[in-house]
Amino acid sequence: xxxxxxxxxxxxxxxxxxxxxxxxxxxxxxxxxxxxxxxxxxxxxxxxxxxxxxxxxxxxxxxxxxxxxxxxxxxxxxxxxxxxxxxxxxxxxxxxxxxxxxxxxxxxxxxxxxxxxxxxxxxxxxxxxxxxxxxxxxxxxxxxxxxxxxxxxxxxxxxxxxxxxxxxxxxxxxxxxxxxxxxxxx
Amino acid sequence: xxxxxxxxxxxxxxxxxxxxxxxxxxxxxxxxxxxxxxxxxxxxxxxxxxxxxxxxxxxxxxxxxxxxxxxxxxxxxxxxxxxxxxxxxxx
Numbered sequence: 001x002x003x004x005x006x007x008x009x010x011x012x013x014x015x016x017x018x019x020x021x022x023x024x025x026x027x028x029x030x031x032x033x034x035x036x037x038x039x040x041x042x043x044x045x046x047x048x049x050x051x052x053x054x055x056x057x058x059x060x061x062x063x064x065x066x067x068x069x070x071x072x073x074x075x076x077x078x079x080x081x082x083x084x085x086x087x088x089x090x091x092x093x094x095x096x097x098x099x100x101x102x103x104x105x106x107x108x109x110x111x112x113x114x115x116x117x118x119x120x121x122x123x124x125x126x127x128x129x130x131x132x133x134x135x136x137x138x139x140x141x142x143x144x145x146x147x148x149x150x151x152x153x154x155x156x157x158x159x160x161x162x163x164x165x166x167x168x169x170x171x172x173x174x175x176x177x178x179x180x181x182x183x184x185x186x
Numbered sequence: 187x188x189x190x191x192x193x194x195x196x197x198x199x200x201x202x203x204x205x206x207x208x209x210x211x212x213x214x215x216x217x218x219x220x221x222x223x224x225x226x227x228x229x230x231x232x233x234x235x236x237x238x239x240x241x242x243x244x245x246x247x248x249x250x251x252x253x254x255x256x257x258x259x260x261x262x263x264x265x266x267x268x269x270x271x272x273x274x275x276x277x
Contacts, residue, residue: 011276024261035250042246
């Protein structure tokens with residue numbers, strides 16, 4: 001069982017190292033998806049295809065700000081010395097993350113109503129695969145965050161689970177601007 | 187008898203270093219061979235990407251093949267450098 005106590009003689013926490021290696025595999029996972037997106041998009045003469053709805057660029061742009069703010073609040077939570085202040089920052093992170101996910105969900109419902117489904121075209125298929133995978137990662141991050149809030153939000157020092165959760169959260173936040181630029185803007 | 191008390195003869199150490207050098211050379215050779223095999227020019231057999239006409243698809247394919255080839259070593263080297271810097275700062 002993983003012990004939260006870190007040995008003083010060990011300069012690198014093994015759990016952190018494992019998380020970094022895991023994030024490396026996650027980067028490769030998204031790199032594969034982005035690669036397939038770029039190749040399939042390059043092979044489609046008309047992009048976006050005619051008859052398909054356009055992506056909500058402006059709303060998603062504002063939504064991106066919420067996610068970036070959640071990254072900042074997570075950073076403050078890790079840096080916060082006192083337990084109650086940290087818990088406040090963690091709750092703010094959870095709130096902004098949920099807000100981002102909620103707005104994304106509303107957008108998706110509208111797109112489905114306009115006729116863009118997973119199987120309607122390659123345009124829809126790529127969108128739901130890429131953005132859906134990111135949303136799934138955010139859902140997992142939120143579940144871990146709830147666990148961390150209940151487990152370590154009241155302590156007086158940083159719990160290892162919090163630092164691991166923050167690494168994962170930074171990854172989810174950090175990959176989004178790239179996805180937004182590739183899928184929505186280009 | 188304790189293992190630490192065993193005395194290693196000088197010629198044994200010499201043989202050991204020769205074997206170690208041979209293993210290092212073999213490892214280096216295999217690494218170079220593997221890196222050569224990862225060259226994108228040799229992986230042109232992808233039918234979905236290259237059977238399509240158009241320079242854009244081919245360019246996208248070359249770009250993504252390059253990125254996917256470069257990323258794993260970059261990630262591994264980054265993690266290695268981070269661990270090394272932590273060890274160095276720890277003393």
